[in-house]
Amino acid sequence: MQDGFLTVSVLDNLTNRPIEGATVNIYSNPESGERSSIVYQNLTTDSSGQVTGLKLDAPDIIFSQQPSDVRPYSQYTVEVQIDGYETVLVDGTQVFPTVESRQNVPLLSKERCRSSYSRQNEEVYNIGDNTLYGTYPPKIPESDLKPLPPPTGFVVLDNPVVPEFVVVHDGLPENTSAKNYWIPFKEYIKNVASSEIYSTWPEQTIYSNVIAIVSFTLNRVFTEWYRNKGYNFTITSTTAYDHKFIYNRNLFDTINVVVDDIFNTFIKRPPTSRQPLLAQYCDGKKSQCPNQMTQWGSKDLGDQGKDFEAILRYFYGDEIVFEKAPVVSGVPVSFPGETLQVGSSGKYVKTIQNQLNAIAKSYPAIPKVKEDGIYGESTAESVKTFQRIFGLPQSGVVDFKTWYEISRVYVAVTKIASLNPTI
Template sequence: MPSSTGKLEINVTSEINGYPIAGADIRISYTGIPDSILEETTTDSSGQTEVLELDAPPVEYSLDVTSDQQPYSEYTILASAPGFETVSIAGAEILGGVTAIQNIRMRPSDSADSREERFVIPAHTLYGNYPPKIPEDEIKPVNETGEIVLSRVVVPEYIVVHNGSPRDSTAQNYYVKYKDYIKNVASSEIYATWPANTIRANVLAIMSFTLNRVYTEWYRNQGFDFTITSSTAFDHKWIPERNIYDTISVIVDELFADYLSRPNVRQPILTQYCDGRQVQCPNWMTQWGSKSLGDQGYSPIEILRYYYGDNMYINTAEAISGIPSSWPGYNLEIGSTGAKVRQLQEQLNVIAGAYPALPTLNADGIYGPATAEAVRQFQGVFGLPQTGITDYSTWYKISEIYVGVSRIAELT
């Protein structure tokens, strides 16, 4: 079977202020053969590399439930820049036919002999061996003692991920942006080559599960200081510094405020699943099964109802934390005017201060060709479809980057 190629794009930013790092030196080698450099490139003013083509196994390996071949190739990425600690990531996973996105955050170095931060990405959950999920009730009891503090479902800006099982006190806690967490988990637990509606169904299940942990304060009510763990026996696989994929990233940006609910139940449903190949789980979704249904043309809600029953619904959170202002409820495009357009223009100007490739605008509240072009260029830098129209995904991506570079968001 002929091999294929996958693509890789690397984004490098400063851990301190979120600004892009221009002129970072990037070297790529096969994991296990670090001395033979395959590609060497540098980042542009937006902290990005060109899109690189790299060898990958045949796409069929990630589409065939019976294949026991590793469906991705593994590369080591070394990033260095003056004034920053070098970062090495071994095991970046390149799948055929999709673009892998490797985000690298570099820590400023206060000495001439900078250390090297090293990360090793373990096997994908569908390929490696991981403990299966320990079953739990999908709806948590709500005590009248005031243990549950949230009266409505809110998408958090950050969650705290405990990188180990709950009682492993040596495991580190990470502050992770909610959307980044979901993209990481989905990239770790399904293959980005799968049908878009299969990806949507799995992303919805991951988000609903995560928001149940947030809403019920599941771990904090047990005395822990985190939101969720990276143990597959308890939660989902999350891997520090792993690469994500374009097909998954776009879908998370589109759906990130959604979750799954049942009638007359206020909390998001703890939607559990298993792979359906190494592990079977009656009454739960199986990932390989969801792939088969996606191949047959099932919609996301049809896939979810096939496994979880007909009384499962897609709901949208009432609030999104950490944003200056919510989406107006309609697309902003050429001809739009008003306060929301002016706010958008002002936010784009702040972002352009950190990303010099983006143009600055006259913040006049009129969405003309210059604003459309600035939005189109922003979409190109941040991996969104380049339409020049400020839709739901684009509005919240602009909000997120604005908050990141202006640091108005306090970590709560």
């Protein structure tokens, strides 16, 4: 066994604000026939709604470096309780060796609660296996270039745009009883990548898989694939049609930081095509997919030192080009194009200072700063604290990934979403 790590973040499901003083218990999920045991008991969330850096047993890293019959991650149950809210259990939180897992736990006020429960007074989220280990249907092959929607479609896009939300249908397209979830775009990509690949893989392998996932998803958005078939969602959670999405699953820092860095990058083929490539893939062991990326193959190329561009060109062809979505919707101000750091000044610094101060009302551990448009040491310290809470590298500078994560949290804590999380 090796050490893995877990941070639990507890939030109010309606306001997205952290809940201080919640009780967190962690239980082991043993193999069949063994008894569960309590690993951590009566932990208390801090002012950021978190318990951080919990050390947990995980299988040896070798089991995630090659196909194996041994589950390469440990599974735990996270239980959260506090007066005034329904108790929540997350059953199956995954912990890999050497990697920080981050489990968000949304709590529903007892007054607002209207869900059905599998236990009395408890809401239970069941987290399924990673696709590389579990049993899921293989992707049904389809053309990687789609007809574009007519001008009368649901939305008309001149260029690919990163949407604020992805509407995920949690089942087969024709299953009308399956729920639709409104998931912020970045969180959706992180969820899929955490469900489709292993967080212990080489960084460039993770980059290549994330870009493929982004391209596939943006193709579904840009071509309105399901909308034009009469459905009211963007994409499904089934591997036969799209990629695996597991509602409220834990994420991994090694994957999160890559998504934050590159969530608007996609590939196209041929270069004259406007639409992102429907970048299909498979594991390459349990199923095969000629002329598409294999996940284990991308891992082997990463082990050989190939960068993400070389990996993706190997599978999808030398003619692919890499582009960035020119507009990111759903954020107050787009990234200015250059990193903000000590010595920077101007309106973009003031924007960040304003957003950090607004976030600090919900996350009081973040020091408030003077909104003067001057990036001094106090602003850098506030940024570092934000980065620590939200799992970003603690550089104290506002680069692309930090800018958009600050924007995401700012929108979440200052705007009570008018969209229902399930429809």
